[in-house]
Amino acid sequence: MMEIVALILLCLQLGAQASDFLFTNKPIEINTSTFATNSDLPINLINNLLEKCSNKSLEDCDMCSLCQNEAFCRQKSKKPSLITSTPRLMTTLDQTNMSPYNSLAYLRSQIDFTCYCVPGYTGTYCQIDINECLSTPCSNNATCIDLINAYECRCPSGYTGENCEIDINECDSSPCNPEGGQCVDLIDGYYCNCNAGFTGPTCLVNIDECASQPCMNNATCVDQINGFECNCTNTGFDGLLCENNIDDCLNVNCQHDAACIDGINSFKCDCHPGYDGKFCEIDIDECLSSPCVYGKCWQNSDRQSLARKYLLSNGSANFKEFAEQILEISLKINFNYSNSAGYWCQCEPGYTGTYCEMKIDECQSSPCGPNGKCIDLINGYRCVCHPGYTGTTCTQNINECQMYSPCAKNTVCIDLIPDYSKATKSGTFYLDGYYCDCSNLNNELYKKNGNRDVIYAGQNCTLKLNACQSLKSKCQHDSECQSILFNSTEQDIMCLCKPGYTGKYCEYSTVFRMDGTYFVQQQIEALNDSLSVQFEFKAKLSIDLF
Structure with missing residues (x-):
């Protein structure tokens, strides 16, 4: 009774009716735990097995063919003829409603x-692939891929390991420049935390702090890690940025009171005129070119030279004590290098000028006066006195009248003081520093003779002039004849004309008439003296004069 109930329950479980089974006289025991569901095995595989096991002529009903996936099978051999009932017989009653799976369940109960x-499969027939992913072995959101007796975790980026449990340390490959920064591992990545002075994705780029040109005054900027250094060498500057001009004059000794002028990496000694050299140490020898023509050249570069110049310019001639005077005065001179340039020439006697190039003309001051000729000498002069004068400077008049008594009797001897070169008067000569005035002698003759036909002239009034005795008749219009001397020895006459007449012989009248309607031209001889003309006439004119 219990078996029937069990069978009915089985039928209800399998969705079949109890009338579907063909019972034999021998009861059938079915182990329901071995029943397969509709999805366990392929239907064609079941049908093949049922086909074989329904053939009673076969020696064995091979249930091992049901084992899947290379499973190992153990079976007690059993011929189909020994099976109490075969699925084929079980389906003769109602073949359409008899499920192959139910028949398979029956066979399992018989065999x-x-x-x-093999590992990785389970189920009665090893038909079920064990899903190892069901235990969620993969970590970190990895994708689990079920395999045969295994699984595979497909890790998201940044993870590794069998179960993706290992965070990949991207810093292991040392992507960051070890000198430039530290690697910080991230999920599926990293970043480089750069040290000061470095930049870039891998801190490989050393920041060039020199790019902004911080160094001044053409200094060389040397880039360093997180900094820079200014190389101020040969720039003349110092300081962090080479911003401070080095005082190059600090240890410089400019000589001869020269001022040191600081430059850029240099200095200059500003020499006073007359000095040269980098340190103004050279006293320029202005005398080297021998500028003094007639004299000795002295430089202005020391006190003693200036003392010498002072003494000479002040007329000191005490040469015996000259050296002592120079020493004494040099101590008192206010010497200054600013006016120590140049030189001065101590001229030889008789010369002057900046370079002693000019001979002193001692005659320029006219030391000989008007009574002599000055001949210039070197450092002196000589006077050559005119006749009638003597002495060093021809200032002493020679009184020829007293010394020689040169004039004739009844004449006056006049000594020429100081100018013996007066113009000659008629009959009088100024020679040899005296002249003889013949007037008294000639006046006596005029009184005696009543005429001037004979007179005396010449240097000493000893020359008798009597040209009028033979030439008197040439004087016209009642003019008076006077004998004269010319060219020292030749005689001639001079006619003393009356008013209204002129000419050498008074032959020309200074009065003329105009008759008719025309001009009358009157010729007169040119005179040395000025000529005044006086017109006196009466006329009645009908036309203008001009």
Whole structure:
């Protein structure tokens, strides 16, 4: 009774009716735990097995063919003819409603066999692939791929390991410049935390702090890690940025009171005129070119030279004590290098000028006066006195009248003081520093003779002039004849004309008439003296004069 109930329950479980089974006289025992569901095995595989096991002529009903996936099978051999009932017989009553799976369940109850699954499979027939991913072995949101007796974790970026449990340390490959920064591992990445002075994705770029040109005054900027250094060498500057001009004059000794002028990496000694050299140490020898023509050249570069110049310019001639005077005065002179340039020439006697190039003309001051000729000498002069004068400077008049008594009797001897070169008067000569005035002698003759036909002239009034005795008749219009001397020895006459007449012989009248309607031209001889003309006439004119 219990078996029937069990069978009915089985039928209800399998969705079949109890009338679907063909019962034999021998009861059938079915182990329901070995029943397969509709999805366990392929239907074609079941049908093939049922086909074989329904053939009673076969020696064995091979249930091991049901083992899947290379499972190992153990089965007690059993011929189909020994099976109490075959599925084929079981389906003769109602073949359409008899499920192959139910028949398979029956066979399992008749045949003792076991499928031993290879790792990774399970189920009665090892038909079920064990899903190892069900235990969620993969970490970190990895994708689990079920495999045969295994699984594979497909890790998201940044993870590794069998179960993706290992965070990949991207810093292991040392992507960051070890000198430039530290690697910080991230999920599926990293970043480089750069040290000061470095930049770039891998801190490989050393920041060039020199790019902004911080160094001044053409200094060389040397880039360093997180900094820079200014190389001020040969720039003349110092300081962090080479911003401070080095005082190059600090240890410089400019000589001869020269001022040191600081430059850029240099200095200059500003020499006073007359000095040269980098340190103004050279006293320029202005005398080297021998500028003094007639004299000795002295430089102005020391006190003693200036003392010498002072003494000479002040007329000191005490040469015996000259050296002592120079020493004494040099101590008192206010010497200054600013006016120590140049030189001065101590001229030889008789010369002057900046370079003693000019001979002193001692005659320029006219030391000989008007009574002599000055001949210039070197450092002196000589006077050549005119006749009638003597002495060093021809200032002493020679009184020829007293010394020689040169004039004739009844004449006056006049000594020429100081100018013996007066113009000659008629009959009088100024020669040899005296002249003889013949007037008294000639006046006596005029009184005696009543005429001037004979007179005396010449240097000493000893020359008798009597040209009028033979030439008197040439004087016209009642003019008076006077004998004269010319060219020292030749005689001639001079006619003393009356008013209204002129000419050498008074032959020309200074009065003329105009008759008719024309001009009358009157010729007169040119005179040395000025001529005044006086017109006196009466006329009645009908036309203008001009």
